[in-house]
Amino acid sequence: MNNWHFEIDQENIAWLHVDMQNSGANILSREMLEELDQQLLSISQHNPAGVVILSDKKSGFIAGADVRAFAGMNDIHEAEQLIHQAHEIFERLENLTFPSVALIHGFCLGGGLELALACSYRVASDDADVRIGFPETRLGIFPGFAGTVRSTALIGHLNALQLMLSNRNLNGRQAKKIGLVDEVAPTRQFKSAARYLIHNRPGHHRPPLLQRLAGVSLIRSGVTAWLKRQVSKKVSLGHYPAPYALLDHWNTSAGNPQQMALSEQQEVARLLTGETAQNLIRVFLLQNRLKAQKGDPGFKPAHVHVVGGGLMGGDIAAWCSLKGFSVTLQDQSPEMLSRAIGHAHQLFSKRLRDRRKVRDAMDRLIPDHLARGVPQADVVIEAIYEDTEAKQALYQQLEPRMKSDAVLATNTSSIRLERLAEKLQNPSRLVGLHFFNPVARMPLLEVVAMESTDAAVIERALTFSKRISKFPLLVKSSPGFLVNRVLLPYLMEAMQLHREGVPAAVIDKAAVEFGMPMGPIELADTVGLDICKSVAEKLGDTLDIEVPEELISMVDSGKLGRKSGEGFYRYEKGKALKKGGSQPVDGALAERLIGRLLNETVA
Structure with a gap:
């Protein structure tokens, strides 16, 4: 036998x-x-x-x-x-x-x-x-x-x-x-x-x-x-x-x-x-293929340093701590760090449901506005706002203090790595780790590589991705990578429907009835309208997309979506208040939304 x-x-x-x-x-x-x-x-x-x-x-x-x-x-x-x-x-x-x-x-x-x-x-x-x-x-x-x-x-x-x-x-x-x-x-x-x-x-x-x-x-x-x-x-x-x-x-x-x-x-x-x-x-089976990608079995990361205490940076740090890593979270603002630690405690309490385990996870997550964790980190993740010059300046501060074999990763959602690596002494060490919001619920993680990215760095990034229970999708450094390349036109199509007078709740209902877990309007609010605007501006020429005036106006007035309490919807206790969603949905709405998404996958 x-x-x-x-x-x-x-x-x-x-x-x-x-x-x-x-x-x-x-x-x-x-x-x-x-x-x-x-x-x-x-x-x-x-x-x-x-x-x-x-x-x-x-x-x-x-x-x-x-x-x-x-x-x-x-x-x-x-x-x-x-x-x-x-x-x-x-x-x-x-x-x-x-x-x-x-x-x-x-x-x-x-x-x-x-x-x-x-x-x-x-x-x-x-x-x-x-x-x-x-x-x-x-x-x-x-x-x-x-x-x-x-x-x-x-x-x-x-x-x-x-x-x-x-x-x-x-x-x-x-x-x-x-x-x-x-x-x-x-x-x-x-x-x-x-x-x-x-x-x-x-x-x-x-x-x-x-x-x-x-x-x-x-x-x-x-x-x-x-x-x-x-x-x-x-x-x-x-x-x-x-x-x-x-x-x-x-x-x-x-x-x-x-x-x-x-x-x-x-x-x-x-x-x-x-x-x-x-x-x-x-x-x-496709998920299993992602999980089966070979990493570096000798790479055993223990310490993660995250720069950026905003929504994404804080959630990335909390997730890594939940998965057993020692984490230092860097931000210039004590208020941002405090808010991130508070959100982390909510996540730990919900997922762990054990006071001792929650305490241990909190002990592993250390606020670090002086960046003292950088020299000890095996993985450094940059998660600051989408600005090329700001990211380049940050890397110039981080790189000399990092361990020679540490992974330097960016959570950029739209900027090509070739631009970000221009000021690095060793550009081949930069890799993208593009998380999706909300980090605790979204299993996919885009691992982004340039042609010049060291193969060993890619393998370490794949290993780290699996260690934090994510499905690593290896993609090339190109405008929007894969997910945003397909997703952005879908979101823009939904906003165009809204401009044409279709209520946001009806648009979302059409997508959900088709089978989407969340409608595109609520998804845009969840991602952050400022992020949507930034990505649309960066990919507009490549994808022949014009940034909707309504989106620009909302961002300029501070309506950023769920995180600010108002976007296309108003939010109370994190829940969208939807109006007009009870009316029947025209099947053509879903065809138009999904058709745009499918066209981008073919392109």
């Missing part, structure tokens, strides 16, 4: 190891499933006291099904056959005549969790990197290897639905609290815990009464309607059918395991071969 092997110890316990060849993580391909089936048959012939399934990968247990096998799958019968095969293999695992234990460290996601649920017992590591969950709805499907059947039976209907709908990952202790795992232990005690479970066979978790009552047929329809209302606040049925299909599947089949298993196979196969799932799978 290439990916699985087992041995039987002196206590007659079979230890089944999974270690997928030529892969950094275990994933459940058809070959992996078929090998597992053969191994279970071989182990059964030895009649052991029990079997323990464990991963030899440092990355974790099993990261899920092989998504690559789903790409381009448009034959529903082929999809049903693959899903049915997994059902049969996991059922054989569940029905072994001896107990089975899954030892979980690192990733245990999707199909990996479904495999673990087919075992008699589950032991999770107490390490902080444990991630247990069902991410399937992100791919336009829901758990299809009997995950809906076993999870609802084990942890209760509401807990299981919340886990599947939210895409939330649990650590070991969180999983034990709801009964998803039986024990939490340090990895050094894994084998002892497994032996105890096999020899003593303790009783299984029983969901609380409320969790069981939610599955009663008379109650299910009400729960389904309520959950659909909650889902509709985040995603629409037309764009993301999977959460709604999951709820319908549960509503019609929960309480009958056989019917639920059959319904699961049919519904997941239908979703998997649909347009939405195939598009989301394509996006997922």
Whole structure:
């Protein structure tokens, strides 16, 4: 066997190891499933006291099904056959005549969790990197290897639905609290815990009464309607059918395991071969390509120095601190630094939800108006206003004080790096790290390189990008790079529609109904109208764009969007006050907006 092997110890316990060849993580391909089936048959012939399934990968247990096998799958019968095969293999695992234990460290996601649920017992590591969950709805499907059947039976209907709908990952202790795992232990005690479970066979978790009552047929329809209302606040049925299909599947089949298993196979196969799932799978694979870009494995940055305490600089500094870096934040204004630190505390409190962790993150973020952090920094990020001369002058101050191998990065959104590097002693060390607003929510990071940028610097920038959990997109130094090159004409088209008399809320509604997460007018307000104006002025000649008079007027009067409290919309507590959005939307609006965007991608 290439990916699985087992041995039987002196206590007659079979230890089944999974270690997928030529892969950094275990994933459940058809070959992996078929090998597992053969191994279970071989182990059964030895009649052991029990079997323990464990991963030899440092990355974790099993990261899920092989998504690559789903790409381009448009034959529903082929999809049903693959899903049915997994059902049969996991059922054989569940029905072994001896107990089975899954030892979980690192990733245990999707199909990996479904495999673990087919075992008699589950032991999770107490390490902080444990991630247990069902991410399937992100791919336009829901758990299809009997995950809906076993999870609802084990942890209760509401807990299981919340886990599947939210895409939330649990650590070991969180999983034990709801009964998803039986024990939490340090990895050094894994084998002892497994032996105890096999020899003593303790009783299984029983969901609380409320969790069981939610599955009663008379109650299910009400729960389904309520959950659909909650889902509709985040995603629409037309764009993301999977959460709604999951709820319908549960509503019609929960309480009958056989019917639920059959319904699961049919519904997941239908979703998997649909347009939405195939598009989301394509996006997922493209994201993996970005994450797979090679960096510099020897570059281990620990200290980041950010210059610029404004909205972007402050958020970049906070994000780096959240990700474990020591960060010094430089700005001439104590008020700007104070405001940035306050925003950082809000981010930490929301993301970490633990006073000790929030305190540690705050301790890592140091206001530094005297720039004392520059000589210690492994990465220096400039995030000041968009002015070529100001940036050049800053680099002349920074460069002599930086470590020779430190990365010098600019967060410019529109200025070509060749211009910015003109005054540097070593221009090849400059690279662009173009973050997007809001930094904490936008996963993409443009890594911008000139022809003269040192290849080693690019590799370090890619490594750093992945260390802060961003998707690095390597682009050339050209006007607008990639995202702004495509985005700016789209925003300008929306502003032109507004000048023609279409209400801002209607323009945004047209884009959102098409499938955009946010309308272009609100997006411009969020980015900052001053930033939009600056980028439009710099790219106007290249893209044949005229800066709208309305945009110039608003910026001149201090209406900069969300950050100033007013732009195209007025904002209260950070929320846009929209008027006129209730009127019907002409389909031609979306065609005009999206058509402009598509034309730019072709250009």
